[in-house]
Amino acid sequence: xxxxxxxxxxxxxxxxxxxxxxxxxxxxxxxxxxxxxxxxxxxxxxxxxxxxxxxxxxxxxxxxxxxxxxxxxxxxxxxxxxxxxxxxxxxxxxxxxxxxxxxxxxxxxxxxxxxxxxxxxxxxxxxxxxxxxxxxxxxxxxxxxxxxxxxxxxxxxxxxxxxxxxxxxxxxxxxxxxxxxxxxxxxxxxxxxxxxxxxxxxxxxxxxxxxxxxxxxxxxxxxxxxxxxxxxxxxxxxxxxxxxxxxxxxxxxxxxxxxxxxxxxxxxxxxxxxxxxxxxxxxxxxxxxxxxxxxxxxxxxxxxxxxxxxxxxxxxxxxxxxxxxxxxxxxxxxxxxxxxxxxxxxxxxxxxxxxxxxxxxxxxxxxxxxxxxxxxxxxxxxxxxxxxxxxxxxxxxxxxxxxxxxxxxxxxxxxxxxxxxxxxxxxxxxxxxxxxxxxxxxxxxxxxxxxxxxxxxxxxxxxxxxxxxxxxxxxxxxxxxxxxxxxxxxxx
Amino acid sequence: xxxxxxxxxxxxxxxxxxxxxxxxxxxxxxxxxxxxxxxxxxxxxxxxxxxxxxxxxxxxxxxxxxxxxxxxxxxxxxxxxxxxxxxxxxxxxxxxxxxxxxxxxxxxxxxxxxxxxxxxxxxxxxxxxxxxxxxxxxxxxxxxxxxxxxxxxxxxxxxxxxxxxxxxxxxxxxxxxxxxxxxxxxxxxxxxxxxxxxxxxxxxxxxxxxxxxxxxxxxxxxxxxxxxxxxxxxxxxxxxxxxxxxxxxxxxxxxxxxxxxxxxxxxxxxxxxxxxxxxxxxxxxxxxxxxxxxxxxxxxxxxxxxxxxxxxxxxxxxxxxxxxxxxxxxxxxxxxxxxxxxxxxxxxxxxxxxxxxxxxxxxxxxxxxxxxxxxxxxxxxxxxxxxxxxxxxxxxxxxxxxxxxxxxxxxxxxxxxxxxxxxxxxxxxxxxxxxxxxxxxxxxxxxxxxxxxxxxxxxxxxxxxxxx
Numbered sequence: 001x002x003x004x005x006x007x008x009x010x011x012x013x014x015x016x017x018x019x020x021x022x023x024x025x026x027x028x029x030x031x032x033x034x035x036x037x038x039x040x041x042x043x044x045x046x047x048x049x050x051x052x053x054x055x056x057x058x059x060x061x062x063x064x065x066x067x068x069x070x071x072x073x074x075x076x077x078x079x080x081x082x083x084x085x086x087x088x089x090x091x092x093x094x095x096x097x098x099x100x101x102x103x104x105x106x107x108x109x110x111x112x113x114x115x116x117x118x119x120x121x122x123x124x125x126x127x128x129x130x131x132x133x134x135x136x137x138x139x140x141x142x143x144x145x146x147x148x149x150x151x152x153x154x155x156x157x158x159x160x161x162x163x164x165x166x167x168x169x170x171x172x173x174x175x176x177x178x179x180x181x182x183x184x185x186x187x188x189x190x191x192x193x194x195x196x197x198x199x200x201x202x203x204x205x206x207x208x209x210x211x212x213x214x215x216x217x218x219x220x221x222x223x224x225x226x227x228x229x230x231x232x233x234x235x236x237x238x239x240x241x242x243x244x245x246x247x248x249x250x251x252x253x254x255x256x257x258x259x260x261x262x263x264x265x266x267x268x269x270x271x272x273x274x275x276x277x278x279x280x281x282x283x284x285x286x287x288x289x290x291x292x293x294x295x296x297x298x299x300x301x302x303x304x305x306x307x308x309x310x311x312x313x314x315x316x317x318x319x320x321x322x323x324x325x326x327x328x329x330x331x332x333x334x335x336x337x338x339x340x341x342x343x344x345x346x347x348x349x350x351x352x353x354x355x356x357x358x359x360x361x362x363x364x365x366x367x368x369x370x371x372x373x374x375x376x377x378x379x380x381x382x383x384x385x386x387x388x389x390x391x392x393x394x395x396x397x398x399x400x401x402x403x404x405x406x407x408x409x410x411x412x413x414x415x416x417x418x419x420x421x422x423x424x425x426x427x428x429x430x431x432x433x434x435x436x437x438x439x440x441x442x443x444x445x446x447x448x449x450x451x452x453x454x455x456x457x458x459x460x461x462x463x464x465x466x467x468x469x470x471x472x473x474x475x476x477x478x479x480x481x482x483x484x485x486x487x488x489x490x491x492x
Numbered sequence: 493x494x495x496x497x498x499x500x501x502x503x504x505x506x507x508x509x510x511x512x513x514x515x516x517x518x519x520x521x522x523x524x525x526x527x528x529x530x531x532x533x534x535x536x537x538x539x540x541x542x543x544x545x546x547x548x549x550x551x552x553x554x555x556x557x558x559x560x561x562x563x564x565x566x567x568x569x570x571x572x573x574x575x576x577x578x579x580x581x582x583x584x585x586x587x588x589x590x591x592x593x594x595x596x597x598x599x600x601x602x603x604x605x606x607x608x609x610x611x612x613x614x615x616x617x618x619x620x621x622x623x624x625x626x627x628x629x630x631x632x633x634x635x636x637x638x639x640x641x642x643x644x645x646x647x648x649x650x651x652x653x654x655x656x657x658x659x660x661x662x663x664x665x666x667x668x669x670x671x672x673x674x675x676x677x678x679x680x681x682x683x684x685x686x687x688x689x690x691x692x693x694x695x696x697x698x699x700x701x702x703x704x705x706x707x708x709x710x711x712x713x714x715x716x717x718x719x720x721x722x723x724x725x726x727x728x729x730x731x732x733x734x735x736x737x738x739x740x741x742x743x744x745x746x747x748x749x750x751x752x753x754x755x756x757x758x759x760x761x762x763x764x765x766x767x768x769x770x771x772x773x774x775x776x777x778x779x780x781x782x783x784x785x786x787x788x789x790x791x792x793x794x795x796x797x798x799x800x801x802x803x804x805x806x807x808x809x810x811x812x813x814x815x816x817x818x819x820x821x822x823x824x825x826x827x828x829x830x831x832x833x834x835x836x837x838x839x840x841x842x843x844x845x846x847x848x849x850x851x852x853x854x855x856x857x858x859x860x861x862x863x864x865x866x867x868x869x870x871x872x873x874x875x876x877x878x879x880x881x882x883x884x885x886x887x888x889x890x891x892x893x894x895x896x897x898x899x900x901x902x903x904x905x906x907x908x909x910x911x912x913x914x915x916x917x918x919x920x921x922x923x924x925x926x927x928x929x930x931x932x933x934x935x936x937x938x939x940x941x942x943x944x945x946x947x948x949x950x951x952x953x954x955x956x957x958x959x960x
Contacts, residue, residue, distance in 0.1 A: 067952075068952065069951050069952045069955070070952055071951075071955045071956075073883075076518060105746065115850075140871065141871040141872050141876075144870050144871045144873065144876075145872065148865060148870060151910070151916060155914065155917065155918045156917055156918060162918070163914060163918050164608065166918075167907065167910060167914070170906070170910065171903055171906060171907055174870075174902075174903055174906050175899075175900075175903045178899040178902055178903065179896075179899060181880075181899070182887060182896070182899060183882065183897055185883060185884050185887040185888075186887060189884075189888050190883075291891075421955060
């Protein structure tokens with residue numbers, strides 16, 4: 001067991017980022033390999049942490065604590081449990097694979113590798129910190145650290161409307177997080193003694209009215225990130241304009257920061273308000289699921305379709321959260337993980353096609369199944385996983401969510417199953433338009449997926465299949481913590 | 493404390509004053525103006541080295557000059573601001589010429605004047621020291637005599653400033669009439685009594701005008717953009733930081749010593765003015781095309797955030813003002829150092845000159861990005877700590893409307909700060925690569941960058957210094 005392993009996980013990418021800064025601009029290959037090996041080291045550290053993680057233990061593990069700003073009782077407090085650890089692991093995998101997927105993408109943009117990988121690694125530090133911080137102040141700092149590199153990554157290396165997408169993402173998220181900051185300050189001043197320490201804040205009594213107001217402040221920050229229905233408009237822009245690896249990070253990790261926030265902060269800090277807002281959350285979840293599904297169905301841009309399918313699938317996470325019972329929570333938590341792997345994979349696949357064809361127009365493709373058989377197989381695999389085919393992980397998580405929500409409300413469950421039908425529709429319709437039918441002669445020269453690309457996808461497929469067949473391998477890590485959370489929220 | 497006793501606590505200031513006269517005198521005989529610059533820097537460093545924190549508040553010169561921890565902080569602040577400005581001006585080409593030595597000398601007098609403001613504890617002293625600062629400011633703004641913009645700015649500043657001072661002086665006369673004394677503590681005591689309550693409510697308004705002018709509080713901010721645009725860039729950098737900070741210092745002292753009992757009345761007004769200042773500053777900054785005007789409006793908006801701490805006026809609020817000012821010192825001087833550099837090398841103050849800067853001068857672009865992100869209040873940089881403090885103070889005192897407005901304003905501000913970032917990184921370069929920064933400017937940039945980063949990452953250390 002490595003001492004301070006969580007700190008290493010957070011700051012190794014930062015070290016890598018600075019290493020990249022000291023390499024001359026010309027030696028692009030060296031920069032790439034530094035970045036890749038950094039993400040490999042982080043993944044290795046995450047595996048090490050996995051080895052010493054005790055699944056049966058509900059509380060925080062590997063806690064690191066140091067005073068940071070004594071004047072405000074701000075601590076450098078890290079720790080992990082069944083809620084944050086799967087996210088850390090997911091971040092490590094996705095960062096590694098997206099880094100590998102970055103190689104060809106950055107070269108197109110007149111070789112600004114140095115800036116790209118510096119920002120990329122900075123982003124990883126921010127994401128890891130967000131999931132591991134247990135001090136609200138520290139959490140806020142990491143949460144914001146994610147924003148700036150993301151702005152540049154979309155803005156410099158993105159598609160034609162990148163500038164608009166980048167600033168929109170930035171301002172939306174910043175607006176949400178500033179209100180969250182006000183909420184954090186509210187919690188701080190309402191606690192006695194004043195503290196940002198999550199381990200102490202949970203269980204402190206707070207008035208219902210206060211809880212509702214502060215819940216809303218946090219909600220704004222998290223809901224924009226997820227994104228929940230009326231706050232989702234930044235997502236299609238950002239996902240579509242971002243370069244492929246960054247779309248993967250956005251869908252795979254950044255969206256989870258929002259739902260993670262609910263699990264980690266909103267629910268345990270404001271249990272009464274959580275119960276009070278339960279119907280509202282459920283309604284927003286249905287809206288997201290159904291609306292996202294219908295809009296995805298109408299898309300002709302492949303990437304935009306996947307982006308809207310994210311809105312729909314993240315709606316299931318919210319639905320599980322709204323169910324406020326064991327199955328719902330487990331499903332939501334699992335859905336966070338599986339959505340990260342499945343949608344991350346779909347974005348990679350969109351990128352593979354776009355790199356070759358330079359278009360994403362679904363109606364312009366056709367018959368690629370014969371032209372690119374390996375690609376077709378993988379795309380079908382991910383699509384089936386996304387639409388919830390049994391034996392793949394998407395099924396398990398969505399089934400658990402619906403099981404949970406059925407205990408809460410039959411109407412809600414009935415309406416949200418519509419989302420599954422829609423998912424099947426838009427995904428199969430996509431497969432039909434891209435892979436089946438007559439081959440457009442324009443694409444007769446497209447090469448099949450190459451080894452590097454398969455390498456970025458294979459680990460995800462392994463995970464999807466493994467979780468789909470035997471979900472216990474991951475649920476075991478989550479369940480004790482989630483059950484403890486249910487006790488805090490005081491509903492069983 | 494009588495004059496002779498006081499002198500021994502006043503040695504650093506006397507050294508500074510002596511140094512200023514010395515520099516001005518030596519300037520007549522020495523041809524190499526760069527030596528004069530170095531000499532001035534040396535005087536500042538020497539003064540700073542001589543400063544000693546007072547064990548308890550000392551009413552120097554019969555209470556004219558209150559040397560307390562608060563004044564002590566601002567002594568350092570003033571010296572640092574002047575020293576960094578001199579470093580910045582050291583390589584500023586338009587200043588080169590026969591008058592360069594006077595420029596340095598004037599700045600030493602400015603440092604002395606600022607220190608007087610920090611400790612002024614008497615209405616007369618306040619008026620004199622504030623006027624002292626203003627007079628030198630007028631001179632510095634119009635220092636480029638051949639530049640029409642610079643001259644216009646100086647005249648405008650002078651007219652606005654005189655008007656504001658006159659109004660404040662009238663307010664002081666009311667206070668003197670009521671209390672029969674000029675010393676702040678005596679005035680404060682007199683205003684406690686019932687017949688003078690109303691007078692307190694009225695006279696505080698006059699101070700709002702006079703000091704509001706200094707800190708560029710709306711609606712007394714009109715002078716700022718024109719003056720900031722016209723003045724030589726290092727002077728602009730200085731004006732946005734030091735006189736403003738000291739304006740806040742004396743404002744806080746007056747409010748604390750004299751007007752505390754009528755807090756409920758002026759707090760509402762200050763809250764409204766804070767909202768007005770930040771909103772006006774931010775909305776106007778959105779459409780600026782000249783970098784100096786842009787930063788001028790941004791500095792007006794920043795004054796609005798700092799006013800939050802003043803409006804709340806709790807312990808946390810007052811601390812917040814100091815912390816914010818410190819963060820602002822590093823950030824704004826840093827941003828202006830980049831503006832000086834780009835102005836020197838491209839000869840342009842247009843935002844267009846910043847297009848593709850990341851390719852033309854990666855170092856300058858990276859520095860400016862850090863400063864702008866800090867101005868936008870994003871962690872882990874200095875600006876965030878300042879903003880965090882005033883937000884915390886406002887939340888603690890339950891000024892909810894104020895914080896919500898401030899949060900929305902921060903988003904607007906982020907938009908226009910990122911306009912510049914966008915220009916530097918997302919827009920293709922419009923010209924050839926720039927030469928590296930001259931050494932003094934580079935040192936300034938490095939110091940400011942270190943300040944922004946360290947204050948952001950290890951605020952505890954700086955907070956410890958302020959409240960030792």
